[in-house]
Amino acid sequence: MTPSLLRPDQSLRLVDTYSPSAPARQAIIRVEDLSIVFDAPSGQVIAVDRVSLAVAQGEFVSIVGPSGCGKSTLLNAMAGLERPFEGQVLMAGKAMRAPRPEIGMVFQQPHLFPWKSVRRNIAHGPRALGKPKAEALRIADDLIEMIGLTKFASAYPHTLSGGMQQRVAIARALANQPRVLLMDEPFGALDAQTRAVMQDNLLELRERINATIVFVTHDIDEAILLSDRVLIMSAGPGRILKDLQLSLPRPRSSAIVAEAAYLALKRDCLDLIRSEGRRAFEQMEVKA
Amino acid sequence: MSVGRRSSASATARLSVLFAVLSVPAFTGVWELVARSGIVNAVLFPPPSTVAVAILEWIRSGQFFADLMASLSRVAAGFAIGAAGGIVLGVLTGRFRLVSSLLSPLFHILRPIPPVAFVPIVILWFGLSETGKLFLVVWGVFFTVWLATHIGVQKVDRGLIRAAQMLGTPQPQMLWEIVLLGALPYITVGLRTAVSISFYTLVAAELAGAFAGIVYRIEIAQQNMQTGQVMGGLAALGLLSFVADRSFATLAERAVWWR
Numbered sequence: 001m002t003p004s005l006l007r008p009d010q011s012l013r014l015v016d017t018y019s020p021s022a023p024a025r026q027a028i029i030r031v032e033d034l035s036i037v038f039d040a041p042s043g044q045v046i047a048v049d050r051v052s053l054a055v056a057q058g059e060f061v062s063i064v065g066p067s068g069c070g071k072s073t074l075l076n077a078m079a080g081l082e083r084p085f086e087g088q089v090l091m092a093g094k095a096m097r098a099p100r101p102e103i104g105m106v107f108q109q110p111h112l113f114p115w116k117s118v119r120r121n122i123a124h125g126p127r128a129l130g131k132p133k134a135e136a137l138r139i140a141d142d143l144i145e146m147i148g149l150t151k152f153a154s155a156y157p158h159t160l161s162g163g164m165q166q167r168v169a170i171a172r173a174l175a176n177q178p179r180v181l182l183m184d185e186p187f188g189a190l191d192a193q194t195r196a197v198m199q200d201n202l203l204e205l206r207e208r209i210n211a212t213i214v215f216v217t218h219d220i221d222e223a224i225l226l227s228d229r230v231l232i233m234s235a236g237p238g239r240i241l242k243d244l245q246l247s248l249p250r251p252r253s254s255a256i257v258a259e260a261a262y263l264a265l266k267r268d269c270l271d272l273i274r275s276e277g278r279r280a281f282e283q284m285e286v287k288a
Numbered sequence: 289m290s291v292g293r294r295s296s297a298s299a300t301a302r303l304s305v306l307f308a309v310l311s312v313p314a315f316t317g318v319w320e321l322v323a324r325s326g327i328v329n330a331v332l333f334p335p336p337s338t339v340a341v342a343i344l345e346w347i348r349s350g351q352f353f354a355d356l357m358a359s360l361s362r363v364a365a366g367f368a369i370g371a372a373g374g375i376v377l378g379v380l381t382g383r384f385r386l387v388s389s390l391l392s393p394l395f396h397i398l399r400p401i402p403p404v405a406f407v408p409i410v411i412l413w414f415g416l417s418e419t420g421k422l423f424l425v426v427w428g429v430f431f432t433v434w435l436a437t438h439i440g441v442q443k444v445d446r447g448l449i450r451a452a453q454m455l456g457t458p459q460p461q462m463l464w465e466i467v468l469l470g471a472l473p474y475i476t477v478g479l480r481t482a483v484s485i486s487f488y489t490l491v492a493a494e495l496a497g498a499f500a501g502i503v504y505r506i507e508i509a510q511q512n513m514q515t516g517q518v519m520g521g522l523a524a525l526g527l528l529s530f531v532a533d534r535s536f537a538t539l540a541e542r543a544v545w546w547r
Contacts, residue, residue: 081450100456101454101456107447109447111447113451115546116546128452128461156546158546169451175455176455
């Protein structure tokens with residue numbers, strides 16, 4: 001039997017720190033009173049409703065909510081891909097109006113350039129920022145080694161499995177050395193085994209690069225496993241219901257999700273969500 | 289029972305190969321017999337043997353290669369200019385709403401006019417010069433390639449563009465790498481259609497008045513009642529256009545190299 005990462009007596013300390021105004025502490029990325037409205041045939045739809053949050057340097061924050069709750073829209077706004085209807089996103093104190101290379105993004109689909117090899121896909125960012133070719137390729141080779149795809153450096157994306165493609169997408173996003181990495185359900189399209197491996201890879205990676213990560217998922221297990229903090233969102237309109245501080249020990253591995261202590265912890269977490277946002281929770285359970 | 293069905297299926301397959309091999313010789317044989325039988329006027333409907341003699345004579349005189357080069361250079365130059373213009377403007381109208389609003393209505397009005405209809409005005413503008421012929425081929429090729437590129441650019445995976453934006457891709461690289469290559473599968477389809485169109489317009493251009501070319505040779509032969517030469521010209525044109533289409537299809541498959 002593998003040694004437990006959690007002591008059975010260890011209780012999860014869940015602290016809800018959500019307040020409508022963003023907490024005043026050292027934040028690398030800050031969302032202030034953000035609303036995003038879409039034009040739909042039936043009229044305007046509020047996708048994100050007056051959301052405020054702050055992510056501290058080095059923090060791993062997950063945003064959890066049911067499908068269509070606006071969590072991806074919120075993440076896109078943090079990436080500069082979506083224009084705020086009201087409010088703003090501040091990156092290191094400056095308002096985000098367009099994508100910036102200091103923010104990296106990994107999407108649910110890998111979106112690799114199909115005409116480029118793995119190596120050139122990863123080198124794309126440094127090249128786009130004007131780095132000399134030799135340097136860009138060196139950065140790419142280092143990252144390829146890190147994600148364990150050295151044998152596939154000159155392979156084209158369509159020859160790789162879904163998990164391998166997503167590893168390349170993560171490496172490509174890291175090639176510009178972003179200060180913040182945004183991940184939009186990056187493992188949502190993968191099968192259960194691959195997803196568990198990818199989660200472990202991400203945990204390892206995080207220990208190594210110490211990046212600030214904002215991670216969107218509808219999977220509460222994934223959120224608890226990976227994060228320091230979990231934000232719970234509700235649907236229609238998208239709002240943040242809870243801001244939960246987790247204190248699981250690190251390093252972690254996906255094996256802990258099967259442990260009794262972890263399950264107790266998840267139950268505590270779900271109880272908290274349930275008491276605050278029954279509707280959002282039920283939609284999430286249906287989804288899961 | 290299943291064995292019997294399988295053997296009958298393989299018999300059909302063998303028969304099908306035999307038919308395919310016999311198709312052209314059988315047709316030529318029937319043509320030869322009919323033309324020689326006196327049922328039809330052999331001057332107007334010469335047998336294949338007469339056509340073959342006319343083609344050999346055409347090649348031996350050296351005129352065939354001069355005509356071939358004249359026609360090929362018109363098609364090639366017109367195709368290159370029309371395709372380049374169509375791709376560049378298609379990327380711009382497909383990507384930029386304002387450019388599209390400015391140009392698309394105009395292009396959609398001009399596009400359906402058959403290029404052949406421009407022959408009279410082209411003669412007024414350019415006389416019997418090569419410029420006029422080039423104009424007709426360019427006109428035919430341009431709109432086809434423009435439309436295919438315009439649609440292809442709009443169908444480029446939005447995720448690819450967003451990924452490129454997040455990586456700090458500058459606008460020119462976004463257009464001429466991400467958007468252009470993203471639309472390439474559509475563009476190659478448009479280019480292939482444009483190959484046949486360039487041959488249609490070549491016919492109009494050479495009929496309008498030329499001094500060399502395969503269609504020009506057909507017209508001269510018609511005026512001299514050399515029906516064998518007329519049919520030889522048609523065969524040459526068919527073969528040329530077939531070879532161009534086939535080789536372009538092979539090229540197009542290689543162009544989308546990542547598949």
